[in-house]
Amino acid sequence: MKKKITIIGSGFSALSASCYLAKSGHEVSVFEKNASIGGRARQLKKDGFTFDMGPSWYWMPDVFDRFFADFGKKTSDYYELIKLSPAYRVYFGENEFIAIADNLEEIEATFESIEKGSGKVLNKFITEAKSNYDIAIKDLVYRPGVLALELVTVETTKKIGQFFSNISRDVRKKFKNERLIQILEFPVLFLGAKPSDTPSFYSFMNYADFGLGTWHPKTGMFDVVHAMESLARELGVVFHTDSNIEKIIVENKSAKAIIVNGQTIFSDIVLSGADYHHTETLLDIEHRVYSEQYWNSRVFAPSSLLFYVGFNKKIENISHHALFFDVDFYQHAKDIYDAPQWPKDPLFYANFPSLTDKTAAPEGMESGFFLIPLAPGINDTEDLREEYFNKIISRFEVLTQQSIKNNIIFKISFCKNDFVQEYNSYKGNAYGMANTLMQTAFLRPKLKSKKVNNLYFTGQLTVPGPGVPPALISGKLVSDLINKQFLEQ
Structure with a gap:
């Protein structure tokens, strides 16, 4: 039965849902508060430079393949992928780094050269991680988080102990070299929690890293946004930008309409891909499922201080992705999760897309993207942003043995206040709610409102x-729930 569906937001989950719902025959309209679509994955262009404003790592290519295959398409129908070699570098000192190759055999050799015997140990570890990946990414994550029993399968019962240990403990049992340990702990930071708070089962992220590799869409992650928008439009989805949602109207305990820029838009279903907490504030208080106390008690992934920088020369001694772990890894984690504060000596990440994509910067120049993870809800001022930019750029110059400060044409910062302003992000978080044991699957906020009929949620x-x-998977899951509702009526 064809239904009129309104989607709030245009990030990856909303775009995914819009495609699936349009494919099912529904009339789908997407409303985005900003001037361009993509949510946190928007694109920034300035003076001939191009930046992905948000996600910059293309991991788990099989998930993207599976999404497009659901529509009889291939990723190659829309964009070209480049496998990065090296995948990334991790800097530990002055021109002292470990390069992660684009294949497991070379990575094992690198580990072996640093810690004798660790190559074979790594092979075994990644084999187990692949097993977890096959269970988690090919099966469990495609379950809607409605019931606890969704996690109980023949395969997961064999790995029950991994849900009650953690990545940090598991890695340290197998490896002794601190640098190798940090490299193996790094991928779970994408899940938004400390390695010591992340179940061992999540080692599947290590397989995503070492086993599947790091890729780059030819002209950036916005290629994926553009591809999904193109697919959605092919399926009949209508997009509205500069459309700020002011309220969700509920009548007789059912979502009936949204108010957008003062105009009331009626629909059969309201689906929000915007920040979950913010979306509930668009409801009268009696219709909200989760209290402020609930949200305040959750473990959130970090916020970030980001810099988009244009350089008037090529940068040397660097890779497309680079991690700077030359300071205390664990102290910075404590400054995010245990005692929230600006870190005295921050870890940081740098991305130079123009090394791979020549369109990202004018000829002879370089585009640079720098990121410092921060505690959500932290104080954010222009003075602090400037102080921390100077900190990381000074270290960058020492670590890569070059001068770049005087070659900066411009820099644009983006931090907690901007996440709140641009994305209505709770406490200015950048990545959502962390995947700790007590915030996994059915323990996360639900895809379907428990109080308001015809109101659904998707996203991080x-x-x-x-x-x-x-x-991408969240968009599919919520679409399946919506279609199931109509079949049951």
Whole structure:
């Protein structure tokens, strides 16, 4: 039965849902508060430079393949993928780094050269991680988080112990070199929690890293946004930008309409891909499922201080992705999760897309993207942003043995206040709600409102969790729930 469906927001989960729902024959309209679509994955262009404003790592290519295959398409119908070699570098000191190759055999050799015997140990670890990946990403994450029993399968019962241990403990049993340990702990940071708070089962992220590799859409992650928008339009989805949602109207305990820029838009279903907490504030208080106390008690993934920088020369001694772990990894984690504060000595990440994509910067120049993870809800001022930019750029110059400060044409910052302003993000978080044991699957906020009929949610604060591949899956899961509702009527 054809229904009129209104979708709030245009991030990856909303785009995914719009495609699935339009394919099912529904009349789908997407309303985005900003001037362009993509949510946190918007694109920034300035003076001939191009930046992905949000996600910059393309992992789990099989999830993207599966999404497009659901519509009889291939990723190659829309964009070209480049496998990065090296996948990334991790800097530990002055021109002292470990390069992660684009294949497991070379990565094992790298580990072996640093810690004798660790190559074979890594092979075994990644084999187990692949097993977890096959269970989690090919099966469990495609379950809607409605019932606890969704997690109980023949395969998961064999791995029950991994849900009650953690990544940090597991890795340290197998490896002794601190640098190798940090490299293996790094991928779970995408899940939004400390390695010591992340169940061992999530080692599947290590397989996503070492086993499947790191890819880059030819002209950036916005290629994926553009591809999904194109597919949605082919399926009949209508997009409205500069459309701020002011209220969700509920009558007789059912969502009936949204108010957009003062105009009332009626529909049969309202689906929000916007921040879950913010969406509930669009409801009268009696219709909200989760209290402020609930949200305040959750473990959120970090916010971030981001810099988009244009350089008037090529940058040396660097890779497309680079992690700077030359300071205390665990102290920075404590400054995010245990005692929230600006870190004295921050870890940071740098991305130079123009090394791979020549259209990302004018000829002879470089585009740079820098990120410092921060505690959500932290104080955010222009003075602090400037102080921390100077900190990381000074270290960058030392670590990569070059001068770049005087080659900056411009820099644009984006931090907690901007996440709140641009995306209505709870406490300015950048990645959503962390995937800790007590915030996994059925323990996350639900895809379907318990109080308001015909109101649904999708995205990084609900099932299955943070990250671009989970966002694509979230859109599919909520679409299946919506279609199931109509079949049951």
